[in-house]
Amino acid sequence: MTALVYVPIDAGALSLGAGEVARAITEEAARRRAAVKVVRNGSRGAYWLEPLIEVLTPRGRLAYGPVTIADVAGLFDADFLNGGSHALSLGATEAIPWLKGQQRLTFERVGVIDPTSVADYVKHGGYQGLTRALSMEPAAVVQAITTSGLRGRGGAAFPTGIKWKTVLDQPAGQKYVTCNADEGDSGTFADRMLMEGDPLTLIEGMTIAGIAVGATQGYIYLRAEYPHALRALRTAIAAAHQARYLGSDVAGSGKRFELEVRLGAGAYICGEETSMLESLEGRRGEVRVRPPLPAIKGLFGQPTIVNNVVTLASVPWILQHGADAYANFGMGKSRGTLPIQLAGNIRRAGLVERAFGLTLRELLYDYGGGSATGRPIRTVQVGGPLGAYIPASQFDTAVDYEALAGIGAMLGHGGIVVFDDSVDMARMARYAMEFCAIESCGKCTPCRIGSTRGVEVIDRILEGVDGERNVRLLEELCELMVQGSLCGLGGMAPFPVQSALRHFREDFRARVR
Amino acid sequence: METLPPAESAVVQRIASDLKGRPGPLLEVLHAIQAALGYVPGAAVPIVAEVLNLSRAEVHGVVTFYHYFRRSRPGAHAVSVCQAESCQSMGAEALTAHARRRLGIDFHQTSADGRFSLEPVYCLGNCACSPAVMIDGQLYGRVTPERFDALLADRAPSP
Numbered sequence: 205m206t207a208l209v210y211v212p213i214d215a216g217a218l219s220l221g222a223g224e225v226a227r228a229i230t231e232e233a234a235r236r237r238a239a240v241k242v243v244r245n246g247s248r249g250a251y252w253l254e255p256l257i258e259v260l261t262p263r264g265r266l267a268y269g270p271v272t273i274a275d276v277a278g279l280f281d282a283d284f285l286n287g288g289s290h291a292l293s294l295g296a297t298e299a300i301p302w303l304k305g306q307q308r309l310t311f312e313r314v315g316v317i318d319p320t321s322v323a324d325y326v327k328h329g330g331y332q333g334l335t336r337a338l339s340m341e342p343a344a345v346v347q348a349i350t351t352s353g354l355r356g357r358g359g360a361a362f363p364t365g366i367k368w369k370t371v372l373d374q375p376a377g378q379k380y381v382t383c384n385a386d387e388g389d390s391g392t393f394a395d396r397m398l399m400e401g402d403p404l405t406l407i408e409g410m411t412i413a414g415i416a417v418g419a420t421q422g423y424i425y426l427r428a429e430y431p432h433a434l435r436a437l438r439t440a441i442a443a444a445h446q447a448r449y450l451g452s453d454v455a456g457s458g459k460r461f462e463l464e465v466r467l468g469a470g471a472y473i474c475g476e477e478t479s480m481l482e483s484l485e486g487r488r489g490e491v492r493v494r495p496p497l498p499a500i501k502g503l504f505g506q507p508t509i510v511n512n513v514v515t516l517a518s519v520p521w522i523l524q525h526g527a528d529a530y531a532n533f534g535m536g537k538s539r540g541t542l543p544i545q546l547a548g549n550i551r552r553a554g555l556v557e558r559a560f561g562l563t564l565r566e567l568l569y570d571y572g573g574g575s576a577t578g579r580p581i582r583t584v585q586v587g588g589p590l591g592a593y594i595p596a597s598q599f600d601t602a603v604d605y606e607a608l609a610g611i612g613a614m615l616g617h618g619g620i621v622v623f624d625d626s627v628d629m630a631r632m633a634r635y636a637m638e639f640c641a642i643e644s645c646g647k648c649t650p651c652r653i654g655s656t657r658g659v660e661v662i663d664r665i666l667e668g669v670d671g672e673r674n675v676r677l678l679e680e681l682c683e684l685m686v687q688g689s690l691c692g693l694g695g696m697a698p699f700p701v702q703s704a705l706r707h708f709r710e711d712f713r714a715r716v717r
Numbered sequence: 718m719e720t721l722p723p724a725e726s727a728v729v730q731r732i733a734s735d736l737k738g739r740p741g742p743l744l745e746v747l748h749a750i751q752a753a754l755g756y757v758p759g760a761a762v763p764i765v766a767e768v769l770n771l772s773r774a775e776v777h778g779v780v781t782f783y784h785y786f787r788r789s790r791p792g793a794h795a796v797s798v799c800q801a802e803s804c805q806s807m808g809a810e811a812l813t814a815h816a817r818r819r820l821g822i823d824f825h826q827t828s829a830d831g832r833f834s835l836e837p838v839y840c841l842g843n844c845a846c847s848p849a850v851m852i853d854g855q856l857y858g859r860v861t862p863e864r865f866d867a868l869l870a871d872r873a874p875s876p
Contacts, residue, residue: 216843216856219843219846220858387842388840389840390802390803390839391802392840393844393845429841429851431854466745467744467745467748468783469748470786471782471785484741485740488778489782547847548803548806548844549807553845555845589802619803622806624806635802642839
């Protein structure tokens with residue numbers, strides 16, 4: 205009998221040698237005349253165990269990790285193909301405590317299935333949401349999304365159903381569904397993992413969106429830094445076409461939906477929705493003034509849905525299981541689950557999908573196991589480079605849009621970057637301003653000039669020039685950028701700076717050169 | 718302005734003509750040019766502008782807006798070192814200093830022997846395995862200075 209071995213093709217796993225491990229397993233199997241089929245799956249998200257390989261046995265899928273090429277011969281010696289015990293044995297994958305406690309809805313198939321196979325996707329519940337949506341009135345599909353309480357997972361947390369309803373209510377004509385896959389926030393990789401590990405879920409979500417609002421064309425705006433996701437998406441789109449889930453007759457419904465991937469070109473600002481639309485149209489990614497909203501006048505001037513990858517990928521589950529089932533997860537106005545990304549200086553980094561409401565402390569210590577360096581965690585930055593730095597005294601805050609806003613922070617795309625006590629917060633504040641200066645689109649003055657002046661003011665503080673006065677000046681500059689910028693880049697880049705000043709003032713002192 | 722060898726000029730012309738019918742084609746065209754030539758030469762700008770019926774200024778504006786588009790011929794191997802927060806928390810600053818020293822160049826430069834170009838990048842989405850480096854489209858995680866040297870050695874010219 206042919207043994208089934210899973211070796212991730214996820215970029216993160218590949219970055220730790222999964223490609224070499226897959227090759228070594230194939231070669232070793234050939235040498236030993238063992239019948240082995242290697243399936244390249246996505247990552248389960250437990251990156252500290254990557255490369256994590258799995259074998260299908262009568263006892264279910266058993267995991268081994270982290271595996272290097274040096275371990276491969278030993279795994280064969282230990283008869284891992286039949287679940288044999290080895291120093292790297294992790295037992296049943298689903299029973300690994302770090303994974304077992306998670307509530308994987310959006311990520312239920314990531315790391316489980318072969319991302320290139322429509323058949324495998326369907327076998328694991330795929331396309332049931334679309335089938336359901338096709339049996340409903342478009343307005344009822346939109347209503348289901350509204351009832352589910354789903355909010356934009358890209359960071360803005362705007363109710364998805366309201367956005368869709370606005371597009372639905374526009375007169376018939378060319379409408380678009382666009383997916384913002386410009387995942388530029390440091391500390392985030394949920395979009396990438398999903399696109400590489402279960403791209404058909406995103407494709408299905410966009411197809412449902414198209415059918416719900418009457419859009420026949422979709423675009424995925426993917427950042428150029430994700431070549432692996434590009435390959436995965438193109439393969440999956442071709443497979444969905446082949447299986448007639450895309451094209452002129454979606455799943456035999458007579459409805460059309462086409463999908464295309466467009467590549468960004470290394471501009472962080474293109475994660476802002478109007479800038480993304482400009483870029484999709486082939487122009488400089490300069491922010492548009494709103495109104496009009498993209499839902500009314502978006503891509504090429506037509507009504508357009510702009511949603512993040514995780515938002516759209518949550519749609520199939522909601523249609524399949526019902527809006528109430530989704531809304532039953534979560535707390536307050538944050539309904540459903542969030543794929544949280546633990547990153548940076550943390551022992552057990554990776555993706556944790558859980559209902560809203562667990563605390564940062566649970567994430568950092570129960571899941572994360574403390575810092576990677578073993579030193580005390582001093583702060584975490586939540587929500588990317590525009591997110592506030594949160595001190596240890598606030599680690600009991602819940603992962604919830606409103607709870608984080610309540611302490612002057614923001615959840616954003618759900619990335620948490622961990623820093624130990626060696627971090628220099630004045631330098632991190634300087635970096636926030638520097639990043640804004642590098643990435644500003646230049647359209648509005650507070651962002652374009654303010655960020656550059658911000659770097660200079662922080663430099664003067666660190667040089668000991670008029671320290672007190674310059675700290676006050678920095679505070680005023682931050683306030684001006686927050687109030688006066690056209691979009692979230694200049695408007696939020698001061699958040700890390702202000703939080704660093706608020707919680708870590710002691711770091712803003714003159715340095716001995 | 719530099720002039721393009723006729724073969725390269727023909728490549729640019731063909732790419733622009735092939736893609737001009739697509740909606741909002743300019744980024745697609747520039748990506749295809751960079752994939753074919755390794756960079757977007759200044760002399761490609763008027764050709765693209767002509768074919769797409771845009772002004773040179775518009776095309777130049779787009780090329781220069783996006784960090785990903787290179788305007789000079791890159792080294793044989795493109796090395797990007799992530800500079801973002803997650804990688805900083807795991808020693809990206811020291812790794813970057815090592816990379817500069819090792820290659821003898823700063824960001825946006827190409828080594829004298831033409832073998833390596835060094836670029837900053839702001840997040841490779843490998844934040845659970847920081848610090849991250851990308852070389853020729855291959856992603857590497859938990860990169861120590863020693864591992865960095867080994868990765869470069871793998872790309873050394875064969876003796």
